[in-house]
Amino acid sequence: xxxxxxRKLRFSFRAGALAxxxxxxxxxxxxxxxxAQSQCLACHGDKSMGHSLYVNGKTFSASAHGVLQCTSCHTxxxxxPHPDHVAKxxxxxxxxxxxxxxxxxxxxxxxxxxxxxxxxxxxxxPKSDPRSAVYPLNIPRTCGRCxxxxxxxxKYGLPNVYSMYMDSIHGFALSxxxxxxxxxxxxxxxxxxxxxxxxxxxxxxxxxxxxTCGKCHAKIEAEYDAGIHGKALAAGDLKAPVCTxxxxxxxxxxxxxxxxxxxxxxICGSCHKEKLTTYRDTFHSQLGMFGxxxxxxxxxxxHGAHDILPASDPHSRINKANLVETCGRCxxxxxxxxxxxxxxxxxxxRKLSPGLYYVRLFMNLLLISVLTFFVLHTLLWVIxxxxxxxxxxxxxxxxxx
Ligand code: HEC
Ligand code: HEC
Ligand code: HEC
Ligand code: HEC
Ligand code: HEC
Ligand code: HEC
Ligand code: HEC
Ligand code: HEC
Ligand code: HEC
Ligand code: HEC
Ligand code: HEC
Numbered sequence: 001x002x003x004x005x006x007r008k009l010r011f012s013f014r015a016g017a018l019a020x021x022x023x024x025x026x027x028x029x030x031x032x033x034x035x036a037q038s039q040c041l042a043c044h045g046d047k048s049m050g051h052s053l054y055v056n057g058k059t060f061s062a063s064a065h066g067v068l069q070c071t072s073c074h075t076x077x078x079x080x081p082h083p084d085h086v087a088k089x090x091x092x093x094x095x096x097x098x099x100x101x102x103x104x105x106x107x108x109x110x111x112x113x114x115x116x117x118x119x120x121x122x123x124x125x126p127k128s129d130p131r132s133a134v135y136p137l138n139i140p141r142t143c144g145r146c147x148x149x150x151x152x153x154x155k156y157g158l159p160n161v162y163s164m165y166m167d168s169i170h171g172f173a174l175s176x177x178x179x180x181x182x183x184x185x186x187x188x189x190x191x192x193x194x195x196x197x198x199x200x201x202x203x204x205x206x207x208x209x210x211x212t213c214g215k216c217h218a219k220i221e222a223e224y225d226a227g228i229h230g231k232a233l234a235a236g237d238l239k240a241p242v243c244t245x246x247x248x249x250x251x252x253x254x255x256x257x258x259x260x261x262x263x264x265x266x267i268c269g270s271c272h273k274e275k276l277t278t279y280r281d282t283f284h285s286q287l288g289m290f291g292x293x294x295x296x297x298x299x300x301x302x303h304g305a306h307d308i309l310p311a312s313d314p315h316s317r318i319n320k321a322n323l324v325e326t327c328g329r330c331x332x333x334x335x336x337x338x339x340x341x342x343x344x345x346x347x348x349x350r351k352l353s354p355g356l357y358y359v360r361l362f363m364n365l366l367l368i369s370v371l372t373f374f375v376l377h378t379l380l381w382v383i384x385x386x387x388x389x390x391x392x393x394x395x396x397x398x399x400x401x
Contacts, residue, residue, distance in 0.1 A: 037069055059120075062125075063122060063123055074087075095112075102193075106195060107194060115134060116134065136180050137180065140162065144165075147185075148161075164248075167251065168250060168251050168252045169252050170183040181216070183216065188212050190203060209242040210242055213243045224307070228308050228310055246268075246305075255305075279344060281345070282343055
């Protein structure tokens with residue numbers, strides 16, 4: 001609505017003083033019916049007020065604040081006509097806890113309505129209402145209004161997490177299956193007191209992550225805590241992996257997914273470099289090297305994923321006493337002599353593993369000679385067929401002419 005139109009409107013209200021007086025009398029003087037909402041809506045419930053001044057009375061009365069009077073929030077409006085400009089609404093007068101949490105968070109400079117109301121301050125619903133911007137299924141979209149914006153991410157040096165999350169197992173479960181208990185942004189970050197992951201108070205700070213995921217994945221957290229990585233973390237070793245080092249935070253895949261199974265070997269290997277190299281040289285790994293995905297033994301098939309223990313621990317899957325069972329999961333009939341095979345043998349080291357060293361040497365020589373033969377053979381074949389072609393064309397050309 002333009003200024004001119006507004007002025008005209010106000011003028012017409014003044015001109016129609018009688019009508020206003022009737023409205024005023026009806027609402028102000030009728031005993032027991034002091035309904036500020038309807039008084040205000042007599043004007044603001046009219047669509048011709050224009051978008052920014054129009055308030056949808058039906059939506060408002062269904063909202064969490066429908067029980068309030070308009071003046072509970074617009075406190076400096078005491079009578080009619082009211083001032084042209086009124087003070088900004090202070091949500092904090094009634095929601096002091098949320099306001100003080102927000103003040104200490106990364107979003108301190110943001111208005112409450114940046115997450116509540118979907119752009120309409122009169123359409124704030126309880127968080128349990130599917131119409132609420134902070135209903136579990138709507139939270140990613142609400143946070144994603146900013147955290148799905150590449151320009152904002154760049155400006156603040158943040159990862160642009162929204163699309164990663166939506167493609168993850170949690171985002172899929174939430175948006176496609178409507179699973180209310182799947183992790184949404186709030187489950188891991190909180191709502192009003194959101195902090196950077198560098199802040200030790202944050203649920204996303206490294207040492208707090210197992211508890212954050214463990215709220216829902218309780219059994220896995222217990223296994224993790226009992227394993228070598230959990231114990232190392234508890235002892236203050238920040239080099240030990242937490243859930244997100246292996247699963248990521250926002251792009252979490254189903255672990256049976258081939259992509260996850262392929263990338264997890266390098267993930268374990270990013271810390272256990274030497275073990276990765278020695279694994280790479282074994283039969284299990286070389287199976288997985290030729291192009292696409294192959295089902296073979298990956299690090300956690302022998303070590304476990306969460307309850308990993310050192311070989312010296314009698315409960316460890318790789319303790320000598322348990323190897324027959326561990327290998328036997330895939331190799332039916334594995335026995336004590338079968339498990340003599342060294343999954344981490346180092347074939348580059350002739351002294352430690354002489355057998356393997358020569359097998360490797362032989363295999364490499366074989367590979368090279370086969371390849372050389374193949375290349376030579378192809379080359380000769382190409383030359384020969386080209387020769388034949390030219391020769392045939394030559395004799396054909398002669399007949400046609
Ligand atoms: C007689 C009609 C009328 C009634 C009744 C009325 N308003 Fe208004 N209101 C207006 C007009 C016209 C404007 C635009 C003023 C301007 O921008 O010059 C306005 C503006 C506002 C604004 C925006 C002020 C700003 O700072 O931009 C608020 C908030 C508001 N009204 C709230 C209320 C509330 C709450 C009530 C009930 C207690 C109410 N109004 C009753 C006509 C009315
Ligand atoms: C829970 C608090 C709350 C209640 C109750 C409330 N409002 Fe508002 N209203 C706001 C907020 C927040 C804004 C956005 C501007 C601001 O932050 O002050 C707003 C803006 C407005 C505006 C537009 C002003 C502008 O700057 O665009 C009008 C008009 C208005 N309210 C009228 C009403 C009317 C009429 C009612 C009752 C039917 C009402 N409000 C009830 C919180 C409230
Ligand atoms: C960064 C986004 C964000 C901002 C900014 C924000 N909220 Fe919230 N708010 C949420 C989320 C998400 C929930 C749902 C929490 C849940 O599901 O437990 C929520 C829930 C609430 C609730 C329901 C009770 C509760 O605490 O769970 C109230 C009341 C509330 N917010 C008020 C406010 C007020 C007042 C402000 C401003 C001081 C504000 N919020 C700012 C995201 C936000
Ligand atoms: C005059 C007091 C008052 C003001 C000001 C106020 N609220 Fe409320 N708010 C309430 C009351 C009362 C409820 C209903 C509480 C209930 O149902 O338990 C409520 C409910 C809510 C809820 C839903 C809580 C839930 O259970 O999920 C949210 C979100 C909320 N308010 C946000 C805001 C925001 C944002 C503002 C500022 C724009 C604001 N409130 C301003 C009084 C107020
Ligand atoms: C209105 C835009 C907006 C909305 C909505 C919003 N954020 Fe933010 N958020 C920001 C901005 C801007 C920053 C950077 C603040 C800074 O560094 O000063 C930020 C910072 C963060 C950070 C910390 C980044 C860091 O390391 O400093 C996290 C985590 C975060 N937001 C999560 C959320 C979640 C979860 C929600 C939804 C509940 C949400 N945000 C909703 C704009 C928004
Ligand atoms: C399963 C838990 C989880 C979910 C769900 C989740 N996050 Fe995160 N988020 C984290 C963790 C943990 C970090 C810390 C950095 C890391 O490990 O990548 C983080 C980092 C961030 C950051 C970078 C700021 C920082 O502190 O590094 C932003 C911004 C962010 N998350 C926003 C969101 C938004 C928006 C959503 C929803 C669309 C969301 N997150 C969903 C766990 C989660
Ligand atoms: C609010 C509860 C909640 C939180 C917190 C949570 N998750 Fe989940 N997570 C789920 C639910 C529910 C599923 C099942 C989704 C499905 O199967 O469709 C799931 C699935 C998974 C899966 C796939 C499992 C499978 O069998 O397909 C992984 C991996 C996972 N979450 C890891 C994490 C990690 C890591 C964290 C912490 C950074 C975390 N989750 C935090 C609820 C949660
Ligand atoms: C050292 C890497 C690593 C860490 C740390 C880790 N995981 Fe896993 N996680 C895996 C691997 C690998 C799998 C796949 C196991 C399989 O397919 O047998 C997996 C599987 C899962 C699954 C699917 C269900 C299952 O049992 O197979 C969930 C859920 C899960 N992890 C959650 C978590 C949570 C929560 C944490 C932190 C408490 C965590 N993970 C820590 C590597 C890890
Ligand atoms: C972020 C780095 C990191 C990642 C990723 C990681 N680990 Fe570890 N791992 C460690 C640390 C640190 C220790 C503890 C060393 C200690 O305290 O003895 C450890 C200990 C172990 C041990 C016990 C033997 C030893 O040397 O103490 C095994 C076995 C092990 N990890 C296997 C794995 C497997 C399998 C994976 C992948 C599923 C994996 N690790 C992923 C860092 C990592
Ligand atoms: C086929 C089963 C198997 C696979 C696959 C496997 N390992 Fe092992 N790993 C073992 C066995 C058995 C041992 C103990 C004997 C040894 O050191 O060779 C061991 C030892 C280790 C140790 C030292 C444990 C200790 O207590 O000293 C680490 C660390 C380790 N492996 C990490 C890895 C990583 C990382 C991967 C994947 C890149 C991997 N393993 C793949 C079976 C396996
Ligand atoms: C997750 C399943 C899996 C586990 C666990 C596993 N392997 Fe394998 N292994 C395979 C597959 C698949 C092959 C290749 C197919 C074949 O030849 O059987 C293979 C091949 C082998 C080979 C060469 C081929 C042969 O059968 O002689 C040896 C030796 C071997 N594994 C030893 C072990 C030992 C020792 C363990 C335990 C420390 C183990 N494997 C654990 C899946 C596994």
